[in-house]
């Protein structure tokens with residue numbers, strides 16, 4: 001990936017190295033459930049998340065200075081985030097969707113408070129609609145390279161773009177709409193809705209890659225393959241096979257590897273969010 005022409009985002013909040021005093025056990029809120037779903041995405045048992053969650057209000061925490069980070073890893077993240085800001089800012093303008101309100105991205109290590117409860121590195125990267133922030137512990141990228149066999153800068157950029165896509169869904173009202181529908185749905189139906197949300201985020205990540213490359217020539221040979229490899233590695237079927245040795249389709253929340261590749265590719269080839277209607281699609 002080539003980021004010479006991309007601007008560093010000012011929306012990075014660096015909380016790495018700060019400690020989180022653990023508060024008491026709190027209520028399980030909607031945010032917790034979102035986090036639990038994210039946990040399932042990365043193959044973490046959601047009960048771990050639900051058990052360790054504490055209410056953010058009960059947690060005594062003083063935010064560290066959180067100034068702009070300046071090491072190679074965080075500057076890379078800032079550039080990718082800046083690139084998504086420019087891409088989505090432009091697309092929101094083109095579609096008359098109003099101003100694109102940029103999300104913030106929190107870098108942390110271990111655990112950190114969020115409006116969705118305590119974020120834990122074991123959950124993998126996630127987006128919290130409650131505070132419009134993406135949470136990222138950089139150890140996930142190392143884990144991706146080592147355990148999931150998805151090294152490469154563009155694979156990392158794809159993960160960030162996927163989380164930013166959840167922010168776009170939030171701004172577009174999709175997240176709220178799905179949450180309302182999910183309340184009346186059976187567990188299986190709710191799960192299928194989650195899959196559609198996730199595949200749409202993959203498609204939006206593809207749309208970003210398309211525009212980023214058109215505007216700033218960010219892609220190098222092999223980059224799309226890197227993203228597709230990452231999409232394959234973190235498909236639910238792969239993760240489940242890895243953790244259980246067999247596949248249970250009803251418990252999928254992010255779609256299979258093939259579905260993730262399909263929707264990312266669709267967004268990337270078209271560069272058009274209208275092609276990302278996973279809710280209207282007959283087949284995923």
Ligand SMILES: [Zn+2]
Pocket residue numbers: 041162166198201
């Ligand atoms: Zn997701």
